[in-house]
Amino acid sequence: MNSAVLKGLKPAVAYVLRLRAAGDSRKALDGFTQLYRGWNLQKVGERGYSARMEHAGGGVIFRQLFEPVSCTYTYLLADPGSKEAVLIDPVLETVDRDVKLIDELGLKLKVAVNTHCHADHITGTGLLKKKLYGTKSAISRHSGAKADIMLSDGDSITFGKHCLNVRNTPGHTDGCVTLVTGDQSMAFTGDALLIRGCGRTDFQQGCSKTLYNSVHTQIFSLPGHCLIYPAHDYKGQTVSTVYEEKKFNPRLTKSLEEFVKIMANLNLPKPAKIDVAVPANLVCGLHDV
């Protein structure tokens, strides 16, 4: 890149671009991730999304949306015929973005569902119910949280001619579920399975043995081509597959004993918002209930 252009850019951006020009793609990617997160702290209400924006296979309208403070993915799925929609893991701060998109696409939000009671952000389900009349909230009956629909293993959430099937995948929390499309082409794994990782198991009834068993029996049993869409990603990764995670997940490819050891030694800091987020999420994200 020419140096006059670099001079005009912010020094941090210029530094990242230099790394990329020098071929240091790993550091450059990390740099971009940091910059992206920094920029979006001020632009949290704007629409952040990533790949796979077109209609997914099987005629489902599908959007992957991103909230940069907690690095949460929110997923919108809808049936093009009936216009019925489901929103997975909405975040309080991005409710207006989601409502705008739902309006723009002419959809009717039927269900706003959480894959579990989150500790790192407040859910948007309560506010969505207020803004979009007729929306019902949903969460696992094992989560301890309130919602209009209490999900059990084997339940289905239908929207038009499509559905999401509920699989209990506890271990990160007692009430974690994975939502699988009817044709098993997509699985929304919450924090049970992340891309090349998994949710922590050191609070909120976490149990590494249970998580290992959940992933192996309920997620790794899906077809290899099934796309994995997690609740979070901290590196900009957007999607994986069952095949990839069975082959390359650095934790879940290990034996149970090794996995338990890895999880016991993560030494992660306490999530910044846990004391606010968990009590709020137990009541659909609304404090005034």
Ligand SMILES: [Fe+2]
């Ligand atoms: Fe979580």
